[in-house]
Amino acid sequence: MFFSKDRKELRDIKEIMDQDEEMPVPVAPQMPPSVQLREKESAAPLFVKVDKYRDIISSIHEMKLYVSSTKQVFSVLQEIESLRSxxxxxxxxxxxxxxxxxxEMDAELLRPQGVTMTEEKSSEVTHIESSLTDLQKQLLDLKRELQGMK
Incomplete structure (x- = not known):
């Protein structure tokens, strides 16, 4: 025989095999079913429908367009504000x-001596001045409201 083994070796091998069968196999601890479900839910699906994927890609593209247009609006607003300033x-x-x-013109004009000139405000000038005063008050009120919102 080519591969002859001693009887002693065969017995040793049998004993080792029997010992392996007798050893307890460790059992993994069981998780409650609710925990197992959560793990399954949190895992990403392996496959995504092509239609859903296309919808998501188109939504992302649309959002990018909105962001880009909003940036352009802000830059235009900034230009308008600087032009206004x-x-x-x-x-x-x-x-x-x-x-x-x-x-200067008023100072250089000759006025006859003895004639006193009183400055009369026209009704139009007083109306404009009162309107400007009202607008300034409204602006101050708006500024206070804005600061109150902050």
Whole structure:
């Protein structure tokens, strides 16, 4: 015989095999069924329907478009705000120049001696001034409301 084994070796092998059969196999602890269900629910599905996938992709694309357009709106608003600020500065400067010119012209005009001139405000000027005062009050009230909301 090519592969002859001693009887002693065969007995040793049998004993070892018998010992393996007698050893208790450790049992994994059972989780309550509710825990097992939660684990299954939290796992992502292996397959997704193609239609749902397309819907999700189109929704994401649509959201990207909304974000992009919102960014553009904000940049346009910022440009408008800077233009408004520049326009107000130009208007303020122009009004200051006009006021200086009026004061200079008024100072250079000759007035006859002995004649006192009283400045009369026209009803239109008083109406404009009162409207401006009202607008300033409304602006202050709005600012207070905005600060109250913060």
């Amino acid at each position: 520049e326009t107000l500065n130009v208007l303020r400067t122009t009004m200051q120049r006009l006021e200086r010119s009026v004061i």
